Amino acid sequence: MTAQFTILGGGVCGLATAAELSSRGARINVIDPKGAPGRHACSWWAGGMLAPDCEGVSAEPAVVKQGRRAARWWEKHGANVTRKGTMIVALGRDQADLATFARRAPAARKLDKDEATSLEPRVAEKMSSALFIEEEAHLDPRTALLELHTKLARDGVNFDGPLEGQIVDCRGLSARDALPDLRGVKGEMLVVRCPDFSLSRPLRLLHPRFPLYIVPRADNVFMLGATQIENGERDRATLRSVMELMNAAYALHPAFGEAELLEVGVDARPAFPDNQPRIRHMDDRIFANGLFRHGFLLAPALARMTADLLLDGKEPEVWYEDHR
Structure with a gap:
């Protein structure tokens, strides 16, 4: 039986998670009341730098380690990544x-x-x-978001579907109604x-x-x-x-x-308080959130770990909390 997921939020976190789950054969609905990526999403205003070593000057080692996979992930999913350091x-x-x-x-x-x-x-x-x-790279975040949205729709991801299956909440700041420490x-x-x-x-x-x-x-x-x-x-x-x-x-x-x-x-x-993202299992919902200033850098890792948890039962190596 094909796994079914509904992702709440169509920013960089939601779209990356949809891409990761969809590429592994899951059926995906993405629900965002504001529609396709645009000025309403904080990821629209990002720099698009895939610069883990620069960020590591002030961020935790996990940011550097996980961020080093980002450029390859974006290339795999169709983004035009410039690798000029x-x-x-x-x-x-x-x-x-x-x-x-x-x-x-x-x-x-x-x-x-x-x-x-x-x-x-x-x-x-x-x-x-x-x-x-x-070794660092960059991309145009607006182009990357719009092209990923188009690719997901072409691959069968439903952006107008009902609330079905396991809910994955990637709403960013809108999730403060459930995540008080955000x-x-x-x-x-x-x-x-x-x-x-x-x-x-x-x-x-x-x-x-x-x-x-x-x-x-x-x-x-x-x-x-x-x-x-x-x-x-x-x-x-x-x-x-x-x-x-x-x-x-x-x-x-x-x-x-x-x-x-x-x-x-x-x-x-x-x-979140330590400026690192989280995958939180609360009741019957998975939350993926808290990307801080590392949206395009860490969304691929957060999406991969979320998909590993949901499809394979593999507990993420970092950033995971079980509040059930």
Whole structure:
């Protein structure tokens, strides 16, 4: 008999879980009252960086270990993944932060001026040194979400079906009605077009207040993000945050002073107290939630472990709680 599941939530967690279960032969309904991926989902505002070693500077080892499988998973499921690594830089006054980052990220290799110039000439114009993590990758999150949604529908996943079978709750912050320890961590981002600047890979600019990252998209479009604000209003960007993002980008390179501001985005990411995700078995429902700022990086691992639990009875190696 074919296993039947209903997944609540059509963001990155819900779609990844649907893909993992569907690829193993299960019948899937996905229910999201707001429909296909769009501005309503916090994953719509993500950077799309698949950068486990960078995240490991402040995250737990499990984030690094599980995140290293993400790029291959997204490629397997049809996403266009760019594997050009991550460059990390700091302005002159913050060079000590670059040395600290290098100690905490063993995979980071120090670049001299010539090496940095060969990778990112426009960045190297103002930087005396940089770090490079070669194995990291990135994708365009909006394209990846929409293409995964289309692929799932083509493969027989039902997005209009009834509530049938085992329920898997991937509703993000909407699941706070059942998960009282879930909180929202607001992030703000900008999308700009800067014809006079070029970038081939994500760039992290170390900053004393928040880490700025710049992710290249097509046609000289760049995503700049992101703030990290506890208990912030998820639908309101602040002037201070937007100005800080702009000022940091301008400090990186003056070409951003003439950039066209295309979009200001804001939403809150679901997080548990330790900022690690959870698979929770409560009564007759499975919850997969709490991806924090690691949505595209950790959704594949969370989906895989959820499918292992549901289809094979295999208890996940991390992030599992049984509250029955």
